[in-house]
Amino acid sequence: MNSITYRINGLMFLLVGLTVVILVYLAEAQMTGLFHEYLTANEAYGPGGLTGAEGIIMGLPEQVFLASVHRSLIWVGLALIVAAFGASFALARSITIPLRKLATAVEQIEKGNFEQHIAVESQDEVGHLAMAINRMNDALNQNNRLRQRLLADVAHELRTPLSVIQGNLEGMLEGVVDINQTQLSSLYDETVHLNRLIKDLRDLSLAEAGQLLLERQLTDINQLIDKVVHMLEPQAEEKAIVFANHLQPVPAVLVDAGRINQILYNLLTNALRHTPRQGQISITTALTTEAGQQWLKVTVADNGTGISAEDLPFIFNHFYRADKARDRRSGGSGIGLAIVKQLADVHGGKVTVESTRGLGSSFAVYLPVA
Incomplete structure (x- = not known):
């Protein structure tokens, strides 16, 4: 009796049955009373007549008529009850069958089968519930694919430097590879890359889980930009790239200087990496107001290769590279922009990107100004 079908059907049957019984009872009482009044008024007598409780004499035709009316009322009442039972059962099944399909789909989703799709057959509450479950299933399916891809990408990124380190060490142990300054420096570079990758993955996972601790302090963003630009000038000079700073006077903001330095x-x-030789990278700071909130906007724009419209929505995903031909040496690990987004989010800010293929890209980081 825990089924909704039985409960709805039983409730409808009880209501309709009670209504029919009351109506039949009132109809019989009304019919009998009116018939007695008719006989009294017309003093109807007939052969074989009987005297009723009120002294009214009813003949055989009158008795047959009343019995026929009573039988008709009973049959009509039974027909109404059966019709009500059928209608309530059909109504209950029209509700419970879609709910059972939804329950079956949810059970499959619980088991990890995210290829479920529930047909939306109505626009009522059940239909809206089906659409919500479909959206939830699509989101879970997408997250599951991203998780599988993330695990595969992490394994690939970790396996590459470990394979290099293992191969060199095995060669050294077997005497095939000479132990010299060049080989040791190469191994050191691989361990540094591996350590940085693991640290980035840890920071990324903590930021996504909302557990990354920030050491906030009032920070001059312009000074941070000058330090980062000065640190990267040797790399820019190798490609004859010019840094163009357009730093406006802006107030200090309450941020974690180390994390903002990582973003920059x-x-x-x-x-x-994506700007050709003799290109230019401009860094701009400015105050802007959006939705009643004042922001410090840091813009990094280049005139490099740009990003295609197809790749732009996924540029902040883990291990995503717009150029699939790039390896980890030329294209980075693929989590730098994901870290930028997460670090901006944990500061209560955001990051946006505008890009045109072949013309360059412009990344803007928004930090709230207290």
């Missing part, structure tokens, strides 16, 4: 470093190294 990732954006500028990304711009250096």
Whole structure:
């Protein structure tokens, strides 16, 4: 009796049955009373008549008529009850069958089968629930694919430097590879890359989980930009790239200086990587107001290769590279921009990007001004 079908059907049957019984009872009582009044008024007598409780004499035809009326009322009442039972059962099943389909789909989703799609057959509450479950399933399916891709990408990124380190060490142990300054320096570079990758993954996971601790202090963003630009100038000089700073006087903001430094470093190294020789990278700071909130806007723009419209929505995803031909040496690990987005988010800010293929890209970081 826990089924909604039985409960709805039982409730409808009880209501309709009670209504029919009351109507039949009132109809019989009314018919009998009116018939007695008719006989009294017309003093109807007939052969074989009987005297009723009120002294009214009813003949056989009258008794047959009343019995026929009573039988008709009973049959009509039974027919109404059966019709009500059928209608309530059909109504209950029209509700419970879609709910059972939804329950089956949810059970499959619980087991990890995200290829479910529920047909939306109505626009009522059940239909809206089906659409909501479909959207939830699509989101879970997408997250599951991203998780699988993330695990595969992490394994690939970790396996590459480890394979290099293992191969060199095995060669050294077997005497095939000479132990010299060049080989040791190469191994050191691989361990540094591996350590940086693991640290970036840890920071990214903490930021996404909302557990990244920030050491906030009033910070002059313009000074941070000058330091990062000065640190990257040797790399820019190798490609004859010019840094153009357009730093306006802006107030100090309450941020984690180390994390903001990481944002600037990732954006500028990304711009250096995609800007051709003798190109230009401009860094701009300004105050702007959006939705009643004042923001400090840091813009990093280049005149490099740009990003296609197809790749632009995924540029902040983990391990995503617009140029699939790039390896980790030439294209980075693929998590730099993901870290930028997460670090901006944990500061209560945001990051946006505008880009045109072949003309360059412009990344803007918004930090709230207290």
